[in-house]
Amino acid sequence: MTATILVVDDDESVTTSLELLLKQNGFDSVSAATPEAALGVLADRRIDLVIQDMNFSRSTTGEEGLALLHRIRRSHSTLPVVLISAWGSIAIAVEGMKAGAADFVTKPWDNARLIGVVNTTLKIFGAAPAESSDRESLDERYEFSEILGRDPALVRVLDHVARVAATDAAVLIHGESGTGKELLANAIHENSVRSAGPLIKVNMGAIVASLFESEMFGHVRGAFTDARRDRVGYFEQADGGTIFLDEIAEVDRTAQIKLLRVLQDQTFQRVGDGTPRRSSFRVVAATNQDLRALVADGIFREDLFYRLNLITLEMPPLRDRKGDIALIAAHHLREVSERYGLADVRLGNDVVRWLAAQSWPGNVRELRHCVERAALMARKPILSRGDFHTSTGAADASRAERLDRDVLPLDIVEKLMIERAMKQCQRNVTHAAELLGLSRAALYRRLSKHGLEHP
Secondary structure (H helix, E strand, O other): OOOEEEEEOOOHHHHHHHHHHHHHOOOEEEEEOOHHHHHHHHHHOOOOEEEEEOOOOOOOOOHHHHHHHHHHHHHOOOOOEEEEEEHHHHHHHHHHHHOOOOEEEEEOOOHHHHHHHHHHHHHHHOOOOOOOOOHHHHHHHOOOOOOOOOOHHHHHHHHHHHHHOOOOOOEEEEOOOOOOHHHHHHHHHHOOOOOOOOEEEEEHHHOOHHHHHHHHHEEOOOOOOOOOOOEEOHHHHOOOEEEEEEOHHHOOHHHHHHHHHHHHHOEEOOEOOOOOEEOOEEEEEEEOOOHHHHHHOOOOOHHHHHHHOOEEEEOOOHHHOHHHHHHHHHHHHHHHHHHHOOOOOEEOHHHHHHHHHOOOOOHHHHHHHHHHHHHHHHOOOEEOHHHHHOOOOHHHHHHHHHHHHOOOOHHHHHHHHHHHHHHHOOOOHHHHHHHHOOOHHHHHHHHHHOOOOOO
16 A cells, blocks of 8 residues: 655645645645645644654744644554755754654755665654564574574564664664674664665764764865875765674764764765765664763763664673573584684583672673683583683682672673783783774773773
């Protein structure tokens, strides 16, 4: 059945242009010039999606648009609404997102971008949710082989991935360090229509603020002192595919507005070149921080937050997936045996129980490291509980037990985790940063913050 879209705008040239664009892309449409006329259309016929402006008079406050949105939500709670807003009223559009709008598009709009938003919104919000799946049925239809586990909390996340992967919706992945956020980003890309295109992974915490534009948008030869050749930026590299912005909370305020602009209209300019360039990409972002709290503290832009989190996926920590611990440990043990040419190595029953009882603040990454170290140190076919003592040491185990038992200030917990990681990685900053889910630069900052010696 062809979707019918209601366009609400007091400018006849806007409604005419949008109706023509929608017709060319296979949609039925109807227009309304006032809020009252729009509500009348909604009362008389089936509408699948609303595209509405934020102002219907000389006023530019956006209050008329917000009022209409509230009235639509009251009478048609499941009907998706896409707002059209000029750049100067992005803050108004954000208020609309808080009030229940599905997305917003800036004026002047790009036709391909707007149609993409319409298609994505209809797929996500316009259809009734599918029945929940189990792990077996998901694996039959989707590529999730990198992600181990059958726990219901993980299966629910994979079920959500299956539903949104086919769209171009922006996805924000939240989860503690080591939970597998990058693997989830891989799964979103591999199960999308963009899977044949590139997946460009960017650690935002590792990008120096002064080089942000050069790294993300590229530069031309001679743009600055060290620009000896043209460079293609990450967004341009992601054309036709997906860009994964890891550690998105590490982006500073100055760079956030530049990021917002390219995410909004998918256009940018290389440093030193005034020619606008376009790249078609899907954005997936990840963080282990509470972005809502950062927004409230004025650290992270609210408009960027709403641009990134059209869909939010919460990766559960390993302590909430107790049943998956033995499965992950055994799988990694097989990988370690193959990688280092060891004989078949298995976990003793006492080890399985002990592993399941731990809190694993470093999650899957910490578990994998613990198993690998024990296997390499023990060099025997069946690992016992005692073999895992050697992987931490008595003093570190005592502090770990205290950390599991007591509630400590966050700074002390962070310091203990960094000390443990540096010790386990024999003071190799690169490996310790990887274990902790940080960039090298972020770990160096934390070492200095806590007065810890570093190479």
